[in-house]
Structures are given as structure tokens and as C-alpha cells.
Amino acid sequence: MSCFSVVEGLSLLDLGVSPYSGAIFHETPLIIYLFHFLIDYAELVFMITDALTAVALYFAIQDFNKVVFKKQKLLLELDQYAPDVAELIRTPMEMRYIPLKVALFYLLNPYTILSCVAKSTCAINNTLIAFFILTTIKGSAFLSAIFLALATYQSLYPITLFVPGLLYLLQRQYIPVKVKSKAFWIFSWEYAMMYVGSLVVIVCLSFFLLSSWDFIPAVYGFILSVPDLTPNIGLFWYFFAEMFEHFSLFFVCVFQINVFFYTVPLAIKLKEHPIFFMFIQIAIISIFKSYPTVGDVALYMAFFPVWNHLYR
Secondary structure, eight states, rough: OOHHHHHHHHHHTTTOOOTSSSSSSSSHHHHHHHHHHHHHHHHHHHHHHHHHHHHHHHHHHHHHHHHHHHHHHHHTTOOOSSSOOOOOOOOOOHHHHHHHHHHHHTTTTTHHHHHHTTTHHHHHHHHHHHEEEEEEEEOOOHHHHHHHHHHHHSSSSGGHHHHHHHHHHHHTTTOOOOTTHHHHHHHHHHHHHHHHHHHHHHHHHHHHTTTSSSSIIIIIIHHHOOOOOOSSSSHHEEEEEEEOOOHHHHHHHHHHHHHHHHHHHHHHHTTTTHHHHHHHHHHHHHHHHSOOOOHHHHHHHTTTTGGGGGGO
């Protein structure tokens, strides 16, 4: 969503009219109230959000690499690696520069720059996801749940990151992912309650700001029903522009399910590698979300250096 639509929403709000009464504004209430105070500094806001995203990714990958290196060192001492994977072993010097590469991959990516110049609110969503990743890797379940709730509130699709986030926190707590494990169910329930509770608080705050639930169909209904078929980098607009009207509801459901469907098989296959699972899920979101932008692509591309040893 462009900052120009936010300006339109602000104009309606200043006139005492609901910003969701038209067909242009589809952002969340917290965004419109944020820019109510910062609209004159919009360019600076988007530059700062991109910088914060890069910083969060830097520290997230730095901590992740420490965990990976300890595990790699232990497996080397136990001689658990096959001889033919020696070239895939990462050196301390190589791992030292990976966080910097990730930050630079994000900041210097032309897609990030384009998104910033266009003043796309996707940058704010990227920042929330980056801080969700950081707090998850740091092991803070409470902050992880809050940032995931904020990201979900902003664009809905990050709800699929709940599973990889939970798997990583379980791994960090040394809790086995087993159905019969009591500790597994207790921690999962606690994390789910923190996430749902945070989301409920944010949604209720939005209601108190607007004294209306108009934002729910205007924001989330707009995302799920895909009424706007303006060309973009996504898949939806092309398929539905060519489709007969009476088939559209069925295929909207099919397309939307794609984002959520892959979570289950990925969770089964990658339960021992939740950060890689998270990366794959972010990429899936950027491909299958109804209104993707180049900023969505920039976020998952930033993670390429983390697994560059796999290309050798």
C-alpha cells in the first residue's frame, strides 16, 4: 500500500468521515494514526524503518550463527559429518561476515530502494517481521508473540510464521516436539495465548481509535476477497482478470489456501531447521499473497547469504 492512499485516508479522517468509506484506503487504523503525526516526515520514516529492518536482521543472524557454529563444532568433534560434505562446513571467518552481508543485501537491494522511494507501507511490515525473527532467535517468547501479532494485524499472512517461530522457541528451550510430551503442549499453549492475546488487544485498540469495526472488511476482506485486479508482481490479478465471474470465489479460496497449505508439510520436514522453515515461509508469502510488492521480495532475498554455503 502506498503512502498516497494513507494521505487519502487522513484527508477523510480530518473531515470526520471514516477513512474506509471509500475504495482507496485499505491500511490498518494504527498505520493511519501513526502517519497522522508523521506524514510530514514520511520519507524519513521509511528510511528509518528500512534501517531498523537491516539492524534487526543483522543481530538476528549474528545470534543464529553462534548457535549454528556451536552445533557444527560439536558434530565435528563427534565425527558426525560424512567425508563428502567437508566443503559445506563453514569457517568462523566466513560466519563472521554473514550478518553484515544479510544487512547489506537488504539495504542495497534495488527492490528495497524502490519500495522506500515509493513509500510503500510494506517496509513497516518488513520491520515487524524482522523484529519477530530477532526476538524469536533471542528466545523471548513474549516479544516474539507481540511482533508476530503486529505483523499479522498489518498484513494477515504472517500468521503462517507462528509455526516456525514456535518450533524454534521449543528447540531453544530443549523441549522435544512430541505429541505425548506435556512440556510441548504447555509451552505451545502459552505461546499461542500470548500471540492471540496480543492480537486481540491490538484489534480492540483499533476499534477504540475509530469507534467502528469498518476496518475489518476494508483491510482483511480486501486481502482475502481480492476485488482490486490492478496489475502487480503477484499471481492473482492475471488469473482473475481472465476468469469468468462465477468461478472466481472457488479459485480465490484455492489461491489463498496456497499460503497456508505448505505450512504443515514444511513443519514436518523442517522441524529441526525452523529458521530455514521461516525463510521458506516468508518466500511463499511474497509469492502467493494477494497484493505483493517488491519490498516483500527484498525481505526474503536478504536471507540468501545465510545459506550461501549450499551453492558450493
